[in-house]
Amino acid sequence: MEPPKTLNYLSQEKILQSSFIRDEDQRPKVAYNNFSNDIPVISLAGIDDEGGRRTEICNNIVEACENWGIFQIVDHGVDRELISEMTRFAKGFFDLPPEEKLRFDMSGGKKGGFIVSSHLQGEAVKDWRELVTYFSYPIRNRDYSRWPDKPEGWKEVTEQYSEKLMGLACKLLEVLSEAMGLEKEALTKACVDMDQKVVINFYPKCPQPDLTLGLKRHTDPGTITLLLQDQVGGLQATKDNGKTWITVQPIEGAFVVNLGDHGHYLSNGRFKNADHQAVVNSNYSRLSIATFQNPAPDATVYPLKIKEGEKSIMEAPITFTEMYRRKMSKDLEIARMKKLAKEKELRDLEKAKLEGKPLNEILA
Ligand code: OGA
Numbered sequence: 087m088e089p090p091k092t093l094n095y096l097s098q099e100k101i102l103q104s105s106f107i108r109d110e111d112q113r114p115k116v117a118y119n120n121f122s123n124d125i126p127v128i129s130l131a132g133i134d135d136e137g138g139r140r141t142e143i144c145n146n147i148v149e150a151c152e153n154w155g156i157f158q159i160v161d162h163g164v165d166r167e168l169i170s171e172m173t174r175f176a177k178g179f180f181d182l183p184p185e186e187k188l189r190f191d192m193s194g195g196k197k198g199g200f201i202v203s204s205h206l207q208g209e210a211v212k213d214w215r216e217l218v219t220y221f222s223y224p225i226r227n228r229d230y231s232r233w234p235d236k237p238e239g240w241k242e243v244t245e246q247y248s249e250k251l252m253g254l255a256c257k258l259l260e261v262l263s264e265a266m267g268l269e270k271e272a273l274t275k276a277c278v279d280m281d282q283k284v285v286i287n288f289y290p291k292c293p294q295p296d297l298t299l300g301l302k303r304h305t306d307p308g309t310i311t312l313l314l315q316d317q318v319g320g321l322q323a324t325k326d327n328g329k330t331w332i333t334v335q336p337i338e339g340a341f342v343v344n345l346g347d348h349g350h351y352l353s354n355g356r357f358k359n360a361d362h363q364a365v366v367n368s369n370y371s372r373l374s375i376a377t378f379q380n381p382a383p384d385a386t387v388y389p390l391k392i393k394e395g396e397k398s399i400m401e402a403p404i405t406f407t408e409m410y411r412r413k414m415s416k417d418l419e420i421a422r423m424k425k426l427a428k429e430k431e432l433r434d435l436e437k438a439k440l441e442g443k444p445l446n447e448i449l450a
């Protein structure tokens with residue numbers, strides 16, 4: 087039998103398989119370990135004492151959201167022990183033999199599980215990553231049959247992690263609500279019943295990392311994302327539409343906070359949706375754990391407040407499901423155009439070759 091095609095298997099090869107090779111304009115411009123300190127690192131120590139440090143912390147968060155839509159937080163109150171347990175379990179899952187991981191294969195459209203190089207249908211190039219994902223909120227929708235069951239104890243640790251991160255995310259949304267001149271609960275209320283989805287990304291060593299991406303450029307669709315990354319590095323952000331990129335400096339125990347499209351729309355564009363990607367390298371594999379906080383599927387997406395003299399950045403209110411559908415179909419359309427352009431280029435090349443050749447060579 088052919089060995090299962092997890093990336094671990096492909097990462098042993100010398101040459102990158104062509105399905106992972108990106109067009110030149112999409113390839114990494116900055117090295118995975120060329121770290122930048124442009125993304126603010128904000129300590130949350132004292133965030134609860136009104137009148138104390140809270141104002142300063144809030145100002146820093148708001149400034150980062152206006153500028154980048156991305157920042158890192160330390161002293162966030164999530165137990166170090168829990169973070170290292172979570173990381174240990176996540177690593178343990180990817181260390182399992184392929185057939186164990188493939189027990190949770192979700193390539194057939196299952197909700198949650200394991201997948202290799204997930205990419206949109208119709209998208210030409212694959213991402214150099216494996217992932218395992220599960221839906222953790224609302225609790226009534228948990229389908230434990232789609233959660234990994236190994237390493238032993240997975241459920242207990244991941245449940246605790248989910249709960250703590252939900253609390254932390256809500257705290258950050260309070261700050262942003264206040265900055266918008268609204269009541270503290272405004273953003274969480276706009277999510278109706280907040281969804282949480284955890285995605286554990288594993289990026290194996292890659293034979294030719296300069297030709298590919300671990301995760302292609304995107305914005306997260308939801309409200310806010312909390313990302314825990316290891317010390318390898320590879321998360322990159324741009325705030326000039328992809329002209330220049332920076333690699334986020336990994337900080338032990340910190341969370342990278344990304345604002346998503348939903349947060350961007352609700353703030354009427356004041357807060358940016360972080361434009362980011364992940365690059366890979368040939369020295370180390372890399373692990374990151376992304377916790378996505380999303381509104382309920384039928385929650386309304388529309389600016390919560392429009393300042394005097396400003397216009398809404400959205401034509402009309404839509405549901406989050408519709409917002410997501412439009413995002414996906416736009417991405418697919420771009421991918422389709424790109425594929426067509428590439429095919430035409432190839433055909434033209436073939437044609438040019440044929441035209442320059444004598445008939446006996448063409449027929450040979
Ligand atoms: C994501 C993401 C970045 C990373 O999962 O949406 O952007 O560094 N991950 O893994």
Ligand code: NI
Pocket residue numbers: 304305306362
């Ligand atoms: Ni992302």
